[in-house]
Amino acid sequence: MDIVGVLPLDAAGALVVLWLVLGLLGLAMQHRPHIITNVIFPVGAFVSLAVAATGLWALGEVASVATLPLGLPDLPFHLRLDPLSALFLILLGGASFGVSLFSAGYFKSMQGDTLGLLCLEYHLFLASMALVLLADDAYMFMVAWETMALSSYFLVTTDHHVPDIRKAGYLYLLVAHVGAIAILLGFGVMQGGHGIGAYTFAAMREAHLSAFWSSVVFLLALFGFGAKAGLLPLHVWLPEAHPAAPSPVSALMSGIMLKTAIYGILRVTFDLLDTQLWWWGVLALALGLITAIFGVMFAAVQVDMKRLLAYSSIENIGLLLVGIGLTIIFHAYDKDALAALSLTATLYHSLNHAVFKSLLFIGTGSILHSTGERNMGRMGGLIHDMPWVAALMLVGVLSISGLPPFNGFVSEWLLLQAFLLSPGLPNSYINMLIPVAAAVIALAAALAAYVMVKFYGIIFLGQPRGEARNPPHDAGIWKRIGMGWLALGCVTLGLAPVFVVQQLDHVTQMLVGRGLGNAAAGWLFLAPVDIERASYSPVYFLLAVVGVMLLTALVVHRYYHGRLRRGPAWDCGFPAQTSRMQDTAEGFGQPIRRIFEPFFRIESELPSPFDTHPRYHGRSDDRIWFALYLPIKHLTEKLSSLASLLQHGRIHLYLSYTFVTLVVLLAFV
Amino acid sequence: MENTNQALGLLFQFYQSLLVVLLAPLLTGWVNQCRAWLQNRSGPGLLQPYRTLRKLFHKDAVMAFNASPLFRATPYILFGCMWLAAAIIPIIAVNLPFSPAADVIALVGVFALARVFIALAAMDIGTAFGTLGARREMLVSFLAEPALLMVLFTASLISHSTQLPRIVEALALQQFVLYPSLAFAGLAFVIVLLAENARIPVDNPGTHLELTMIHEAMILEYSARHLALVEWASSLKLFAYISIGIALFVPYGIADVGNWGALPLAIVALLVKLALAGAALALLETLLAKMRIFRAPEFMGTAFLLAVLGLLIHFLLGA
Numbered sequence: 001m002d003i004v005g006v007l008p009l010d011a012a013g014a015l016v017v018l019w020l021v022l023g024l025l026g027l028a029m030q031h032r033p034h035i036i037t038n039v040i041f042p043v044g045a046f047v048s049l050a051v052a053a054t055g056l057w058a059l060g061e062v063a064s065v066a067t068l069p070l071g072l073p074d075l076p077f078h079l080r081l082d083p084l085s086a087l088f089l090i091l092l093g094g095a096s097f098g099v100s101l102f103s104a105g106y107f108k109s110m111q112g113d114t115l116g117l118l119c120l121e122y123h124l125f126l127a128s129m130a131l132v133l134l135a136d137d138a139y140m141f142m143v144a145w146e147t148m149a150l151s152s153y154f155l156v157t158t159d160h161h162v163p164d165i166r167k168a169g170y171l172y173l174l175v176a177h178v179g180a181i182a183i184l185l186g187f188g189v190m191q192g193g194h195g196i197g198a199y200t201f202a203a204m205r206e207a208h209l210s211a212f213w214s215s216v217v218f219l220l221a222l223f224g225f226g227a228k229a230g231l232l233p234l235h236v237w238l239p240e241a242h243p244a245a246p247s248p249v250s251a252l253m254s255g256i257m258l259k260t261a262i263y264g265i266l267r268v269t270f271d272l273l274d275t276q277l278w279w280w281g282v283l284a285l286a287l288g289l290i291t292a293i294f295g296v297m298f299a300a301v302q303v304d305m306k307r308l309l310a311y312s313s314i315e316n317i318g319l320l321l322v323g324i325g326l327t328i329i330f331h332a333y334d335k336d337a338l339a340a341l342s343l344t345a346t347l348y349h350s351l352n353h354a355v356f357k358s359l360l361f362i363g364t365g366s367i368l369h370s371t372g373e374r375n376m377g378r379m380g381g382l383i384h385d386m387p388w389v390a391a392l393m394l395v396g397v398l399s400i401s402g403l404p405p406f407n408g409f410v411s412e413w414l415l416l417q418a419f420l421l422s423p424g425l426p427n428s429y430i431n432m433l434i435p436v437a438a439a440v441i442a443l444a445a446a447l448a449a450y451v452m453v454k455f456y457g458i459i460f461l462g463q464p465r466g467e468a469r470n471p472p473h474d475a476g477i478w479k480r481i482g483m484g485w486l487a488l489g490c491v492t493l494g495l496a497p498v499f500v501v502q503q504l505d506h507v508t509q510m511l512v513g514r515g516l517g518n519a520a521a522g523w524l525f526l527a528p529v530d531i532e533r534a535s536y537s538p539v540y541f542l543l544a545v546v547g548v549m550l551l552t553a554l555v556v557h558r559y560y561h562g563r564l565r566r567g568p569a570w571d572c573g574f575p576a577q578t579s580r581m582q583d584t585a586e587g588f589g590q591p592i593r594r595i596f597e598p599f600f601r602i603e604s605e606l607p608s609p610f611d612t613h614p615r616y617h618g619r620s621d622d623r624i625w626f627a628l629y630l631p632i633k634h635l636t637e638k639l640s641s642l643a644s645l646l647q648h649g650r651i652h653l654y655l656s657y658t659f660v661t662l663v664v665l666l667a668f669v
Numbered sequence: 670m671e672n673t674n675q676a677l678g679l680l681f682q683f684y685q686s687l688l689v690v691l692l693a694p695l696l697t698g699w700v701n702q703c704r705a706w707l708q709n710r711s712g713p714g715l716l717q718p719y720r721t722l723r724k725l726f727h728k729d730a731v732m733a734f735n736a737s738p739l740f741r742a743t744p745y746i747l748f749g750c751m752w753l754a755a756a757i758i759p760i761i762a763v764n765l766p767f768s769p770a771a772d773v774i775a776l777v778g779v780f781a782l783a784r785v786f787i788a789l790a791a792m793d794i795g796t797a798f799g800t801l802g803a804r805r806e807m808l809v810s811f812l813a814e815p816a817l818l819m820v821l822f823t824a825s826l827i828s829h830s831t832q833l834p835r836i837v838e839a840l841a842l843q844q845f846v847l848y849p850s851l852a853f854a855g856l857a858f859v860i861v862l863l864a865e866n867a868r869i870p871v872d873n874p875g876t877h878l879e880l881t882m883i884h885e886a887m888i889l890e891y892s893a894r895h896l897a898l899v900e901w902a903s904s905l906k907l908f909a910y911i912s913i914g915i916a917l918f919v920p921y922g923i924a925d926v927g928n929w930g931a932l933p934l935a936i937v938a939l940l941v942k943l944a945l946a947g948a949a950l951a952l953l954e955t956l957l958a959k960m961r962i963f964r965a966p967e968f969m970g971t972a973f974l975l976a977v978l979g980l981l982i983h984f985l986l987g988a
Contacts, residue, residue, distance in 0.1 A: 380795060383737045394739075401785060404771075404778040413774050420822060420831060428985075435980040438822065439973070442815035449781060449814075450807040453788045457803060462795030463735060525769060534831040540770035545779075549749035556894050560726045569733040570890055571796035583792075583800035591808045595966050 008058035009066055009081040012089065012134060015051050016127045019044060023123030030116025037108045037115070042478075044123055045100035051130060052093025058086035059506045065202075071139060074196045080136035083506040084271065087347060088133045088263045094489060095255045095354040096126055102362045102482025103248040105475070106369065118158060118246075125151040125252065132260050137200040138187035145183065148260070149176040152253055156245040168240035175237040179227025183264070186220035189213055190272060204272045214273050218280050221268040222287075229261035229317045232291040233624045239298075242310035243374065247365025250306060254313045255358035259350050262320050269328065270511040278332040282430065285325030289440045292318030296447040297596050300454065301589035301620045304374050305364050308455055309357065312400065315444060316353045319415070320346055322441065326418055327512065333425055336514040338418060341528050343508045344501055344516050345414035351500070352399065352407045352493055359396040359486035363389055366475040366483070367459065376458045376585035383460040385472035388480050390460045395487040397456045399494065401449040405538035405545075407493035410500075410526070412445055417534050447592075454588040463579035495538050497526045586618060593620055601626060678766040685765065686756040689912075693755065693904040694718035696911070696947055703951035718904060725897035733794045733890055743790035744891065744898035750783035751905035758912040761935045763834040763841075763923060772831040773821040776913075777814060780865070783902070784810055791887035802886025805962060809871060809883065812969035813864045816857050819976035823854040824917050826983050833916065841920035849986065853979030855918050859953075860972035862910045864965070866903070868950065870957040871965050874903075881959060911946045915939070 026040045058064070063082035071077040081089075103122070107115055128151055131144035153176070157169035190204045192213075197203060209217065223234075230238040242250045269276060295314030302308035323346030330339035366389045367382065368374060383390040399406040419438035425431055475483065493500060505515030516528055527535040571577055593600060601621040607614035646657075698715040705712025732740070754776060757767055771779070788803040825831045827848060828839030864871040867884035876882055888899050922938030960968065 381735065383739065383793075384735065398782075398785070401781070402778070403782045403785060404775050409775075409778055413778075416774055416818075416822075417831070420825060431984050432981060435819075435822075435984050436977065439815060439819055439977045439980070442818045443811070443973070446781075446811040446814040449785055450811045453785055453792075453803065453807050457789055457792035457800070461737070461739070461789060461792040462800065527769075532830060532832070532835060534772055535769045536772060536775055537770035540767070541775065544753050544767065544770070545746075545749050548752050549745045552748050552752075552898065553745050556726070556898070560894060561729075563729045565729055565731045566734050566736075567731050569735075569794045569796050570731075571794075571798055572889060574797075577796060579795060581797035582795050583804055588800070588804050591804065591963075591966070594963070 007064040007066075007081075008054050008061060008086070009064040009079060009134070011054045012051065012058070012081055012130065013066070013079065015047050015054065016130045016134075018047050019123045019127040019130070022047065023120040023127070026119025026123070027116045029119075030113050033108075033110065033115050036119050037104050040119055041100050041104035041107070044126070045097050045104070045482075048093045048097040048100055048126070050093070052090045052097065055086040055089030055091075055093060056503075059083050059090070059503055061086075065136060071143075072196070075137060075139050075199055077140045078136035078200050078202070079134045079140070080201070081134060083510045084263070084266060085133045087504070087507050088259060088350075089130065091259055091351055091354045092126070092129055092133065092256050094351075095358045095486070096252060098482045098485035098489070099248050099251045099255070099358050099362060100482070101485065102251075102365070102479050105478030105482070106246070106248055106362070106365055108476075109369075114158065118155070121151045121154045122249070122252075125155060125249075125257075129256060129260055133263060136202065138184075138191065138204075139199055141201075142180070142184060142187070145180060148257065149173070149180065152245075152249070152257060155249040156241050156253075158246055158249070159244075162244075165244040168237075168244035172237040172241040175227050175234060179224045179234070182220045182224030182227070184224075186217045186224060186268065189217050189220065201272060205274070208274060211275065211277060214275055215277060215280070217273060218269060218277075221265060222280075222284065225261040225264040225268075226287075228264075229258050229321075230291075230314045231287060231317060231321065232294055232314075233628055235291070235295075235314050236622070236625055236629060238314055239307050239310040239622075242313070242361075243304055243306035247306070247361055247368060250309075251358040251361035251365075254310065254361055255354040258313060258317055259354055262317075262324070262346075262350055265321075265324060266511065269324070270331075276328050276332050278329055278427065278430070281325045281328030281330075281332060282433065283325070284321050284328060285433070285437055288318045288321030288323075288325055289437055290318070291315070291321065292444040293440060293447075294318070294599070296444050296451060297592060297599060298620075298622065299451045300447065300592040301586075301600070303377055303585045305367070305376050305455065305459060306361070306374055308376075308451065309360055309364065312448065312451060313353075313357060315448060316349070316357070319441065319444065320349055320353070322437065323349065323415055323418075326415075326422075326437075329425070329430060330418075330422070331512050333427075335422075335425070336512055337516075337529070338421055339512040340505075340508040340514045340516050341414065341421065342418040343512055344504050344528070345411050345418055347504050347507060348414060348493075348497075348500065349411035352411050352490075355486050355489040355493060356396045356399040356408065359483060359490065360393065360400065362479070362483060362486070363393040363396065366479055367472075370472040370474075376455070378466050379459045380462040380465045380579065380582065381460070382464075382472055386460075386474045389475050389483070392480075392483040392487045393460070394456065395490050397452045399490040401452045402445045403449070404536075405494050405542045407490050410494060410497045410536075410538070412441075413526075413536055414528065415441065417528055420534075421529060450592070454585065458583070458585050458588060462582045465579050465582065465584070495542065497536075497538065498523050501526065501528075599623065675766060678764055681762050682756070682765045682767055685761060686752070688761075689755040689905065689908055690752055690901075692943075693908040694722060694901065696908050696943055697904040699944065700907075700947045700951050703948045704954060707951055707955040718900075722897050722901060725892075725900070726894050728893040730893035730895055732892070732895075735794065736890070737793050739786075740790050740793040740890075741895070743786045744895040744902070746786045747783050747902040748898045748905070750779045750786075751902040751909060754779045754783075755905045755909040755912060757833065758909060758916055759834045759837045759923065760912045760915060760939055761923065761932065763838050765834060768832055768834050773825055773833060773836070774818070774831060776833070777818050777821065780817075780906075781810075781814060783906075787887055787899075791890075794890045796890065798882075798886040798889050802883055802889075805883040806887055808962075809864050809965055809969060812966060812973050813861045816969065816973040816976045817861045817865070819973070819980050820854040820858045820861065820917070821913075823850050823976070823979045823983055826980070827851070837916050837920045837923060840917065841923050848983075850979040850983035851918065853975050853982060855914075857972040857976035857979065858914055858917070860968065860975075862914065862950075863953070864969055864972070866907045866910055869954040870960045871968065873959055881962070883962075908943075911943060911950075914946065915942050 068077040128147035135141035191198045227234040299311035326342040399408045402408040402412040604618035702712045791799040791803040828836040872883040
């Protein structure tokens with residue numbers, strides 16, 4: 001399709017510029033905050049929608065390239081829009097449409113000058129993520145990558161007067177830069193000393209690296225992008241930065257920014273490198289499994305609702321990495337049909353996670369606005385005060401728990417199918433690893449359901465635990481539309497997997513040379529290999545469940561009666577009931593803490609039975625922080641104190657250093 | 670030919686759905702009766718579950734003041750999910766027309782969907798027992814669910830399909846082979862069945878002793894028609910689990926679609942198998958003692974490891 005010579009890439013470029021213009025406009029309009037929230041954010045949202053549409057348009061087209069007259073003298077900016085970029089543009093546009101609409105309602109109460117700056121950072125963040133996806137040379141990529149890191153850093157530290165938030169932002173910036181260095185080194189290895197022109201991705205695709213150097217590049221990329229994605233043990237910034245940021249920003253970071261790291265791994269491994277070794281896959285698979293289990297285990301014991309979601313993001317990144325690892329293994333052994341299947345599962349899960357995690361994060365934003373609380377232990381019964389938020393969040397919760405017929409189930413189904421179809425690899429160790437990996441995936445999925453029952457049950461159900469700071473109110477119209485869009489995304493991705501898989505085929509074609517091709521099973525049945533082997537039809541499934549439910553309700557009410565009385569709760573006849581007898585967030589996670597005790601660093605204080613004012617105090621921390629990061633911190637501090645022996649800040653001392661150096665040099669030369 | 674086959678399939682599906690929903694309380698009654706006999710009691714009779722359901726449907730429902738719509742909708746969702754689960758498992762005939770829509774992974778998904786809803790409904794009123802039951806239910810199931818999935822995976826690896834009819838076909842209609850991996854899977858499956866259906870030693874369906882109950886704690890606030898649906902759904906769940914066990918481990922005697930001659934035999938075979946399984950369940954429950962709640966995860970962990978072991982053995986031995 002060629003609309004009067006306009007390529008999808010031109011459209012994408014124009015939309016990115018539009019985002020930047022909107023951001024600057026917001027800065028200029030900082031004295032009229034209602035224009036920023038009521039005009040600029042919604043317009044930005046429709047730019048997002050246009051970005052998604054452009055991605056959809058570009059998905060089936062051949063890759064288009066462009067060179068901008070900007071950048072370094074010998075290395076102008078190169079842009080390229082191919083199916084892989086297009087898919088992640090759809091993800092970016094689709095998820096940020098909902099988040100931007102929500103932001104229009106969320107930032108309404110914010111002060112003008114902060115709001116202007118925030119508007120600029122927000123749109124700069126979106127634009128830089130789009131540029132990361134469009135970049136076609138290492139320089140452009142790194143510029144966009146760093147802009148993304150910096151703009152999100154400033155967004156995280158929006159409430160910079162709170163010391164904890166400044167600390168969280170600093171940690172985020174630090175890990176982001178350690179990762180960026182690794183990525184840069186990886187590009188350096190791929191460039192291989194062939195001059196500045198070899199920094200374009202096109203040149204890297206042509207270069208044939210030896211197995212050793214390819215492995216070095218892969219490991220650097222895994223480290224660098226893993227730091228951004230929250231891969232163990234580089235995850236520490238994630239549970240700090242996500243709760244610190246305003247909720248729409250958490251949604252963008254968790255839903256979209258983490259996916260740019262997945263994009264980076266896919267781009268380097270399958271596009272820029274021309275060989276894949278099987279052990280890369282085993283490494284990615286193992287790291288992914290550990291990350292997934294770790295993430296969900298820690299999510300189960302969290303008290304802060306946004307921290308819980310942040311840990312759940314770590315889990316999902318783990319699952320995505322498992323998919324990537326599996327794809328590498330299959331691709332290395334030339335099992336392209338299976339590689340296509342596991343890659344489809346990975347890409348599908350990326351889309352799903354972008355949608356439901358953004359939905360859940362902006363949902364917590366609504367709750368935070370309404371109650372002023374992030375601690376789940378002080379909530380409860382919000383379903384009565386916030387029916388809209390409760391209903392839309394329920395969709396997100398069911399989706400993330402991987403329940404049919406919602407979208408989380410589809411990608412889980414595809415991933416498990418990939419495991420089930422995999423026997424017969426020529427390496428017996430991998431053959432043993434694969435069933436264990438499938439078991440761990442199933443365990444993580446079941447634990448995710450535990451976490452989500454806790455999340456939803458403690459926040460929305462039951463009775464209010466203690467006095468709310470302000471009487472809770474439901475979300476406004478912008479917020480409802482934003483959340484509604486993302487909930488619609490969960491349902492659509494859940495009910496129309498056949499269409500989505502057909503679109504994903506363009507990407508798998510490009511990366512592993514083969515599409516899934518839905519085995520001619522028709523539009524109702526998802527059958528990745530053969531309808532005799534495995535198939536799933538969410539539409540029929542939904543019709544059956546809803547049909548049976550309606551039939552039951554009809555029969556019961558027709559033949560008996562619909563009489564209903566309201567009374568106090570029975571609770572086994574106990575007369576004195578207070579809302580404090582319900583489980584707290586901590587109580588609900590207690591069994592998990594007890595079962596997985598060795599993985600946590602637990603501090604708890606139990607009051608004595610004779611205490612008149614008993615107070616319970618408990619804390620579960622991440623062992624990795626204490627075992628890995630604190631020693632590094634202490635080492636750094638020690639080294640810098642050694643350096644301070646030389647550094648006193650007195651000018652005459654520095655002059656004498658210079659003098660001594662000069663004398664030494666003269667003596668030698 | 671194609672059309673008549675499809676029509677026959679639909680007819681089979683219809684009859685099986687009707688059969689399971691009507692037969693499920695009978696199975697529960699049978700298990701209870703067997704248990705009573707084994708414990709030297711006379712027992713309430715086989716039809717007691719039907720009488721209980723009839724009584725409950727006639728009563729006026731009482732609901733807590735702060736019950737939300739989620740609480741009201743859950744019994745219907747639960748009943749729908751369990752009915753669907755019991756209806757798609759091939760027990761009298763293979764080739765049910767609905768089976769391509771939901772394979773074994775989806776079957777586990779249906780159970781998970783029902784569980785999440787009942788756990789949420791238990792937390793809805795905000796009583797001490799409700800949340801306690803929800804937490805324990807999720808605790809037991811986070812190990813039981815992957816174990817069940819691994820059991821089903823072992824069977825689907827043997828039959829090269831995740832579709833239940835294909836699995837049953839492969840296991841029943843071919844030459845008799847002993848699979849070592851299925852032995853491990855079978856053991857794991859028994860543990861999962863006990864745990865997921867709130868049986869001794871994990872839970873006790875006959876108790877309202879506050880400190881030990883799991884399933885009963887979750888449904889304390891339900892009354893009348895809602896309770897009836899929840900109870901009926903529990904019967905259906907037990908029926909579905911025993912059906913899965915029959916389909917995976919003793920599928921012999923099942924009829925192919927359109928094979929009318931084999932149908933009466935298939936129904937008789939099914940009834941005998943259900944009766945034996947129910948009696949075995951009652952015996953197991955009589956012999957075992959209820960364990961402490963924190964021993965339950967170890968018990969479930971055993972099931973999970975056994976199931977994974979079965980899967981590993983299949984990968985290593987190919988059998």
